[in-house]
Amino acid sequence: MKNILLIGGSYGIGLAIAKELNNNNNVFVASRTAENLSDLNVTHIPFDANSDTLDVSKLPAVIDGLVYCPGSINLRPFKGLKIDTFESDLQINFLNIVKVIQTILPQLTASNQSSIVLFSSVAATMGMPFHTSVAAAKGAVxxxxxxxxxxxxxxxxxxxxxxxxxxxxxxxxFLNNEVKQEKSAERHPLKRFGQPEDVAQMAVFLLSEKASWISGQVLHVDGGMSTLLVNS
Structure with missing residues (x-):
């Protein structure tokens, strides 16, 4: 079985990935809380990506897969954004990735072929208003x-x-009532917004041997938004 490390895995997409990987891999979840993990056969490591250095002594000597899940969604007009917002978005979305990968690089290179899965956003490809800070951070990723x-x-x-x-x-x-949900669904060519499982299944594929000839790619799991223009 593969040793897979999830940075963030207690909520949302990270939790969905942990559930998908649970039965067939040795899964380590480094996150601030172990909430929602009690029913899973995973090893939890207390870890705050913004402030902690990952304790490699709690990890195996070989890591076959790494998924970095923490992120942010700051959608505000550019004129109202302070430089602190850009810095914090860059920190959580990108710079912490660098710190984590440098910390566990020996374990990643000890694998026959390890896989790193990171997260961007459709906003890094499309010019979307109010996304300047998060789009910049995800573009760096x-x-x-x-x-x-x-x-x-x-x-x-x-x-x-x-x-x-x-x-x-x-x-x-952005999705906390029916009106917002309907508007979001309508913006996507496939007429629905995403579910954590939609994204988790792509992550699990990229971690697997089935993706052994795929690297350096940005894969859009976005309901067709980034590439399709359809009549409403």
């Missing part, structure tokens, strides 16, 4: 992933999933 994939091929595969709005606690304020 995409550029970093491609460069890292090139540098560590064929030893480490690195791919990015770029979802559209997905029904998670992070997105609750």
């Amino acid at each position: 995409e550029g970093f992933a491609k460069a890292l994939a090139a540098e560590y091929a064929p030893k480490i595969r690195v791919n990015v999933i770029a979802p559209s709005l997905t029904d998670t606690p992070l997105a609750d304020k």
